Amino acid sequence: MSEVSSTQEFQYSSPRHQAETAISGMWLFLATEMLFFGPLFLAWIYSRHWNQQGFDAGARQTEVIVGTVNTVVLVTSSLIYSMGVTFIEGGGTRRLIQCCIGAWLLGLMFLLLKFGIEWRHDFERRLFPGSDFAIDGPLRDGARLFFVFYFLGTAVHGLHMLVGLILVGWIILRARRNEFSSSYYTPVIAVGLYWSFVDMVWIILYPLIYLVGRGA
Amino acid sequence: MSTIASATTKTSNSYLTDGTTIRSWLLTTDHKRIALLYLGSITLFFFVGGIAAALIRFNLIAPQGMIGSAETYNRLFTMHGVVMVWFFLIPAVPVTLGNFLVPLMLGARDLAFPKLNLISWYLYILAGVAALYSLIAGGVDTGWTFYTPLATAYSKGHVVATVVAIFIAGFSSIATGLNFIISIHSLRAPGMTWYKMPVFLWSLYATSVILVLATPVLAMTLVLLAFERIFHIGVFDPTVGGDPLLFQHLFWFYSHPAVYVMILPGFGVISEIVPAFSNKRLFGYKFVVWSSISIAVIGFLVWGHHMFVAGASLYSALVFSILSFMVAVPSAIKVFNWIGTMHGGSVRFDAPMLYALGFIGLFTIGGLTGLFVAALAADVHLTQTYFVVAHFHYVMVGGMVSAFFAGLHFWWPKITGRLYPEIWGRVGAVIIFFGFNLTFFPQFLLGYLGMPRRYHSYPPEFQVLNVLSSAGATILAVGYLLPLAYMTWSLFYGKRASDNPWSATGLEWRTESPPPTENFEVTPAVTAPPYDYPLRDVEQRHV
Amino acid sequence: MNPRLRHLLLAWELLLALLAIEFGASFLALDRAARPLVLVPAALMVAVVSVAFMDIRRGPETIRLCAAAGLLWLCILLGLGSLDPMTRVIHHVRTTNIK
Numbered sequence: 015m016s017e018v019s020s021t022q023e024f025q026y027s028s029p030r031h032q033a034e035t036a037i038s039g040m041w042l043f044l045a046t047e048m049l050f051f052g053p054l055f056l057a058w059i060y061s062r063h064w065n066q067q068g069f070d071a072g073a074r075q076t077e078v079i080v081g082t083v084n085t086v087v088l089v090t091s092s093l094i095y096s097m098g099v100t101f102i103e104g105g106g107t108r109r110l111i112q113c114c115i116g117a118w119l120l121g122l123m124f125l126l127l128k129f130g131i132e133w134r135h136d137f138e139r140r141l142f143p144g145s146d147f148a149i150d151g152p153l154r155d156g157a158r159l160f161f162v163f164y165f166l167g168t169a170v171h172g173l174h175m176l177v178g179l180i181l182v183g184w185i186i187l188r189a190r191r192n193e194f195s196s197s198y199y200t201p202v203i204a205v206g207l208y209w210s211f212v213d214m215v216w217i218i219l220y221p222l223i224y225l226v227g228r229g230a
Numbered sequence: 231m232s233t234i235a236s237a238t239t240k241t242s243n244s245y246l247t248d249g250t251t252i253r254s255w256l257l258t259t260d261h262k263r264i265a266l267l268y269l270g271s272i273t274l275f276f277f278v279g280g281i282a283a284a285l286i287r288f289n290l291i292a293p294q295g296m297i298g299s300a301e302t303y304n305r306l307f308t309m310h311g312v313v314m315v316w317f318f319l320i321p322a323v324p325v326t327l328g329n330f331l332v333p334l335m336l337g338a339r340d341l342a343f344p345k346l347n348l349i350s351w352y353l354y355i356l357a358g359v360a361a362l363y364s365l366i367a368g369g370v371d372t373g374w375t376f377y378t379p380l381a382t383a384y385s386k387g388h389v390v391a392t393v394v395a396i397f398i399a400g401f402s403s404i405a406t407g408l409n410f411i412i413s414i415h416s417l418r419a420p421g422m423t424w425y426k427m428p429v430f431l432w433s434l435y436a437t438s439v440i441l442v443l444a445t446p447v448l449a450m451t452l453v454l455l456a457f458e459r460i461f462h463i464g465v466f467d468p469t470v471g472g473d474p475l476l477f478q479h480l481f482w483f484y485s486h487p488a489v490y491v492m493i494l495p496g497f498g499v500i501s502e503i504v505p506a507f508s509n510k511r512l513f514g515y516k517f518v519v520w521s522s523i524s525i526a527v528i529g530f531l532v533w534g535h536h537m538f539v540a541g542a543s544l545y546s547a548l549v550f551s552i553l554s555f556m557v558a559v560p561s562a563i564k565v566f567n568w569i570g571t572m573h574g575g576s577v578r579f580d581a582p583m584l585y586a587l588g589f590i591g592l593f594t595i596g597g598l599t600g601l602f603v604a605a606l607a608a609d610v611h612l613t614q615t616y617f618v619v620a621h622f623h624y625v626m627v628g629g630m631v632s633a634f635f636a637g638l639h640f641w642w643p644k645i646t647g648r649l650y651p652e653i654w655g656r657v658g659a660v661i662i663f664f665g666f667n668l669t670f671f672p673q674f675l676l677g678y679l680g681m682p683r684r685y686h687s688y689p690p691e692f693q694v695l696n697v698l699s700s701a702g703a704t705i706l707a708v709g710y711l712l713p714l715a716y717m718t719w720s721l722f723y724g725k726r727a728s729d730n731p732w733s734a735t736g737l738e739w740r741t742e743s744p745p746p747t748e749n750f751e752v753t754p755a756v757t758a759p760p761y762d763y764p765l766r767d768v769e770q771r772h773v
Numbered sequence: 774m775n776p777r778l779r780h781l782l783l784a785w786e787l788l789l790a791l792l793a794i795e796f797g798a799s800f801l802a803l804d805r806a807a808r809p810l811v812l813v814p815a816a817l818m819v820a821v822v823s824v825a826f827m828d829i830r831r832g833p834e835t836i837r838l839c840a841a842a843g844l845l846w847l848c849i850l851l852g853l854g855s856l857d858p859m860t861r862v863i864h865h866v867r868t869t870n871i872k
Contacts, residue, residue, distance in 0.1 A: 054450060166457065
């Protein structure tokens, strides 16, 4: 009775039931991710509280232009992917693929800017919190801890972006095989939720890294 | 369902016979088979942790320590804690009884994400292998709590290997919790509203909420711990501006709710057993239900009570102390409701009920002594002594392990299609009760008298109580080995069980023992409230 | 244009505006302890993403429950977790140069 794209697994009563369950599952997973990043934020709070001057001094060394551009890039990527979801809702597979490719390329651009350019500059300026750390004196402890947060936070976020790129790529492949239609596109939504969530994490990391410490 | 046909052989395929190759077991997505895969695995780890416990009690027979080395002793109690917490207690009921029963109780054919369920078992096994590697390589001496700076700067043990194992196990837990929550939201049978669900489902729901929200925090905390140890990032190191208490806050944010993960499923089991064996409706169903939810929520607000003397601020200690008193209230409500259920009922003392009664007594003692240590002034004296050790063993072992055994016995006929020998079931329950008290009651006294925990030796005046405790441990060991023996025996020689040998309510009893792979021939419709006791066919009950 | 697409574009413009506000606010001479207020526009951006891009208002009730729970628990971790350092009384001792 159903085309390949709208059969449901045996434990569900309808395709809609299965779709809603899958979406709920993804949202619950994202809730766990919120808590996964939590300790990093608490570490930011503690480190800044105990070493305010040094912490902010470290923060002022960040490249705010690159960070801001990257925020625009990710937000736009989220927009384009969501446009893709709207298109497949109306059955437009070709437009979906175009949007996914666009979102994917922007995601790649983020990674290149962050790890190819920004991190490279940071290493060159000896801002990596190793034994060679550039800042000395009373500000050293706080600045070091800032960069611990910076490198760890952006690394974990970057790993999530990488997973996101793989997932979006998977959607592109499936769409090209015509697996989605206006009556079945649940994986597209699910991956979109993940992708937007990774965007959200960056939206929070951005001010914590680039803006808070940058006082008058 | 008639029990007259209990002795006849099954004609239909049960989930046990539906595919007999190893492949059909190792690649199964049937929640019932996954439950059995887990049951075997956690039993193995229970005995690994148990051997560590035996060696600990052996060491403490003599004041100078029977095992010469303090380092070895430290590695033993750490291994005991790590294995028992993460590889036995936290998974125990959810992955065995939970996996088996959640779809059945919902009237569903499987969980929402069956493949994720199988993945969660493989993650558990991977974690277990990593833990065993760490153990064989020599283990770690920091205690299961991994406090900094011992764990990050001074320990010579295999901290990173152990922490990696726990990290992986955490994802197994999250997967299970996620699966349960979504299943309970999405797969309830027609007519089963939230308030028609058995309390066991509510308990697992509450447990799963804790699992999915607390475990990710542990995961990141362990990452930070590993990075601190390997790369000296300094976030926990006060000499470079870090804060060792940050580790403790992060660790206990997870680990305190984790103890509610361990006990809530036990509460659920008891709430199923007490009405069944009192042939009476559960007293105050909604109170019991909401007390589980309250424990899950309030349980997240009390973690600082592990840090009263750690150097945290007095104001935060006050807040945590008050909240810790509050979290005792819902547990007490449950105890009163179980007693209210029994009152006026016709109580049978089969093995599940004996274990349940043991649970109620031992958990109450453990819970009350928790209040002692929740009080700031008393905790200053009692913290880091055997009083705390006794407290948590009363709730975890006297409570939770008893509940696990209660559930195992209660649902054994459903899971295996066999009856365990009832007389041995009762003997085991009684041995465990006495062995447990002999092991752990002296420890309350020891703690009060000042014997510190995690020391391989002690002043000679504490020897008598220690020897009593170790003697109790031997009896307890017999009590735990006994069910392993007679339940294994029952798999081959036990009487075959009918669909509902206990005459209990609940959808799981409306299908065969053991159930067919698809659980129900037809999706059942629910009209009756839960615990629709007393049942009319009382005379048809087993034994 | 498809109304859904128009809403998405509007949301994107709102996000960029909030980003600009946030960026501008970072230049304000705020007291060190008040600097984290710069996160307020970020929080609003998160809300916009969840409503516009993640469609949190449509879909089963469960998803809003999950989001609320995640948020609440994050607040417990960060809020109750910060209570200790914020209220700890530090007794300074003379530091020796351990490095």
